[in-house]
Amino acid sequence: MSTIPGRRKVLKAMAGVPVLGLLGWEALRGIKYDARHDVREEIIQELGLDDLLASVRKVSNIPGDLIRIGIVGFGIRGTQLSRALGFMEKSKFEKELAEQKASGEESLKSQIKQGNLNVAVTGICDVYDLRAETGIATARHDIFTGGDVAKKHPVKRYGKYHDMLADPTIDAVIVSAPDHHHAQMSMDAVKAGKHVYCEKAPVHREDEIQPLYEAVKNSGMVYQLGHQIPQNAVFQQAKEIINRGLLGNISQVETTSNRNTPTGAWIRHLDNSGEPKPGDENSIDWKQWLGKAPEVPFSTRRYYSWARYFDYDTGIFGQLFSHEFDAVNQLLNLGIPELVSATGGQYYYTDFGDIPDVLHTSFEYKDKGTTLTYSANLTSARARPRIIYGKDASMTIGGSLSMTPDGSSEKYKDLIKNGLVDPSKPMIEILEGSELTEAVDAVSGASTSYYASRGLTTTSINGKVWDVTHLHLKEWLDCIRHGGVPSANIDMAIQEAMVIAMADISYREQCRTSWDPEKRMIIRV
Amino acid sequence: MKWQSGLFVALRFLIGWHFLYEGISKLVHPEWSSVAFLAESQGIFTGIAHWITSNQNVLHVVDALNTWGLTAIGLGLILGLFTRGAAIAGTILLVLYYLFLPPFIGMETAAPQEGNYLIVNKNLIEAVMLLLIAVSPAAWNYGLDVLLKTKKK
Numbered sequence: 128m129s130t131i132p133g134r135r136k137v138l139k140a141m142a143g144v145p146v147l148g149l150l151g152w153e154a155l156r157g158i159k160y161d162a163r164h165d166v167r168e169e170i171i172q173e174l175g176l177d178d179l180l181a182s183v184r185k186v187s188n189i190p191g192d193l194i195r196i197g198i199v200g201f202g203i204r205g206t207q208l209s210r211a212l213g214f215m216e217k218s219k220f221e222k223e224l225a226e227q228k229a230s231g232e233e234s235l236k237s238q239i240k241q242g243n244l245n246v247a248v249t250g251i252c253d254v255y256d257l258r259a260e261t262g263i264a265t266a267r268h269d270i271f272t273g274g275d276v277a278k279k280h281p282v283k284r285y286g287k288y289h290d291m292l293a294d295p296t297i298d299a300v301i302v303s304a305p306d307h308h309h310a311q312m313s314m315d316a317v318k319a320g321k322h323v324y325c326e327k328a329p330v331h332r333e334d335e336i337q338p339l340y341e342a343v344k345n346s347g348m349v350y351q352l353g354h355q356i357p358q359n360a361v362f363q364q365a366k367e368i369i370n371r372g373l374l375g376n377i378s379q380v381e382t383t384s385n386r387n388t389p390t391g392a393w394i395r396h397l398d399n400s401g402e403p404k405p406g407d408e409n410s411i412d413w414k415q416w417l418g419k420a421p422e423v424p425f426s427t428r429r430y431y432s433w434a435r436y437f438d439y440d441t442g443i444f445g446q447l448f449s450h451e452f453d454a455v456n457q458l459l460n461l462g463i464p465e466l467v468s469a470t471g472g473q474y475y476y477t478d479f480g481d482i483p484d485v486l487h488t489s490f491e492y493k494d495k496g497t498t499l500t501y502s503a504n505l506t507s508a509r510a511r512p513r514i515i516y517g518k519d520a521s522m523t524i525g526g527s528l529s530m531t532p533d534g535s536s537e538k539y540k541d542l543i544k545n546g547l548v549d550p551s552k553p554m555i556e557i558l559e560g561s562e563l564t565e566a567v568d569a570v571s572g573a574s575t576s577y578y579a580s581r582g583l584t585t586t587s588i589n590g591k592v593w594d595v596t597h598l599h600l601k602e603w604l605d606c607i608r609h610g611g612v613p614s615a616n617i618d619m620a621i622q623e624a625m626v627i628a629m630a631d632i633s634y635r636e637q638c639r640t641s642w643d644p645e646k647r648m649i650i651r652v
Numbered sequence: 653m654k655w656q657s658g659l660f661v662a663l664r665f666l667i668g669w670h671f672l673y674e675g676i677s678k679l680v681h682p683e684w685s686s687v688a689f690l691a692e693s694q695g696i697f698t699g700i701a702h703w704i705t706s707n708q709n710v711l712h713v714v715d716a717l718n719t720w721g722l723t724a725i726g727l728g729l730i731l732g733l734f735t736r737g738a739a740i741a742g743t744i745l746l747v748l749y750y751l752f753l754p755p756f757i758g759m760e761t762a763a764p765q766e767g768n769y770l771i772v773n774k775n776l777i778e779a780v781m782l783l784l785i786a787v788s789p790a791a792w793n794y795g796l797d798v799l800l801k802t803k804k805k
Contacts, residue, residue, distance in 0.1 A: 136798055139793065139794050139798055140795060143731040143732050143795055147727070154677075
């Protein structure tokens with residue numbers, strides 16, 4: 128039998144070739160058509176946003192001298208900040224690493240890869256022995272080198288924060304004690320020549336604002352308030368879009384907080400089995416914890432759930448609205464409003480502290496023609512997005528950003544008319560997460576709208592995932608080493624402090640508050 | 653019988669076309685990723701899906717395997733080259749898609765769908781059709797395999 132196939136057989140064998148040819152031809156036609164009708168490109172060109180990624184701050188890699196940090200207050204936030212700096216208790220670190228290895232999660236691994244900030248935590252101050260011990264164990268193990276760097280720098284516990292401030296071996300201080308200590312500790316720290324990273328809110332009471340401002344301004348120390356949101360690449364791009372006027376005149380900004388757990392409402396004095404958490408007068412320096420607050424007998428409820436008491440906090444305003452305000456103020460430079468009005472009440476978690484469960488506040492910026500509204504609910508977790516309303520377009524901004532043209536917009540009239548954009552759909556979406564993070568996506572269809580938006584815990588810059596708190600601390604350290612002004616600097620902090628004080632007074636004293644810019648004081652209306 | 657063979661081959665071309673173009677469109681859009689599909693996964697494979705999406709390296713491998721797998725299977729089916737292997741590989745791939753997002757009662761998904769499905773969806777039907785191609789000699793006519801068979805003899 129011949130091994131050369133017959134002509135008929137060859138034809139039979141090649142039957143698929145014309146099919147393949149047809150598919151290739153059509154696919155090429157499709158690619159060419161898409162290139163000519165690239166809506167995404169067209170919208171980006173039209174809006175002049177092709178250089179938007181340039182607005183994202185690059186993560187610097189400038190080496191500097193070791194900075195020795197002291198932490199005052201080693202509770203939940205103190206632990207989180209230590210982790211963002213690269214310090215974790217050895218046993219906790221190893222356990223979590225093993226768990227993540229088993230589940231394939233990479234958050235801890237990617238955190239290690241973020242790089243060494245060249246800091247050592249050499250001082251811990253906490254009124255509670257147990258927490259101080261946890262702090263010391265944490266400071267003794269850094270996650271970048273497996274603990275080697277931390278081993279070289281002994282950690283000291285200070286009974287009083289003044290002793291820590293007096294120690295010349297401490298270069299900078301993180302204030303993560305309860306809110307009623309923030310202003311005093313920050314002031315004392317800068318006066319002692321220490322740089323300060325202070326958790327929000329910057330102050331507890333109105334009369335602390337001006338002294339804090341003057342103390343920081345006169346000290347020359349670097350002050351950073353703990354708001355990590357502006358470190359998110361999405362926010363930096365949102366700012367650029369707003370600065371280019373793409374939303375048109377902005378008439379309203381809507382912000383919210385929505386939670387529905389006792390922990391979320393700062394009821395934290397019980398452990399998982401419903402028993403009171405540890406700690407008593409013997410192990411907690413209650414007098415120091417109270418500070419200038421009214422003297423009351425030791426209370427586990429007050430110690431763990433302090434955010435619910437006006438003696439130690441402004442509650443929702445200081446804990447949650449502070450983040451919202453900073454995010455909006457970084458985007459729009461709103462500053463201090465002319466008039467504030469807050470209402471709400473404690474309707475659900477009654478008989479536990481002072482703070483309301485539901486709160487509604489409006490902030491009038493008459494000179495800017497803008498109103499900021501803030502609505503919080505501690506008994507419903509229904510999420511409401513943060514929205515900026517402009518005459519030509521509105522923007523929803525959280526972990527992701529989307530900008531939707533307004534049907535009555537003059538600016539986008541032609542784009543809407545020729546069908547390039549549609550008022551019922553976003554025209555620009557910047558999605559946070561994995562591959563899509565850095566892509567500016569102008570969307571003409573609904574296809575990408577189902578991608579879940581991510582939280583504000585991480586951001587992606589140059590293809591690398593960063594913890595935003597790490598970036599925020601890094602910015603503070605960079606400014607200490609090389610000069611410069613951090614994003615949540617004292618000027619921003621003072622505006623925030625004033626806005627919170629106006630809202631807090633309005634709620635507690637059931638009045639409206641206005642701002643006298645000449646006398647720089649709050650007036651009850 | 654001639655008609656039967658012709659229709660089998662036509663079915664092979666059609667499914668091959670579908671696979672190949674799915675592969676090509678992913679090749680020309682390198683920003684494509686299976687992450688959105690996997691994030692919607694429900695049922696027995698949810699754990700694996702989340703493991704894949706949480707791990708960038710694994711995700712890249714899965715994306716590449718999927719894109720090139722679709723392309724190779726599509727080419728095989730259209731050209732009739734290693735037809736049975738291509739059909740079986742295609743069946744496996746479709747069954748995987750089916751299991752990652754099965755249209756079972758109570759498994760709602762946010763992914764956009766163009767129809768309504770209960771247990772049976774197009775992935776399942778296409779998988780069974782490919783299996784039919786894999787076991788039906790009538791579908792293997794008209795393809796490069798004919799030449800390979802000749803050479804072996």
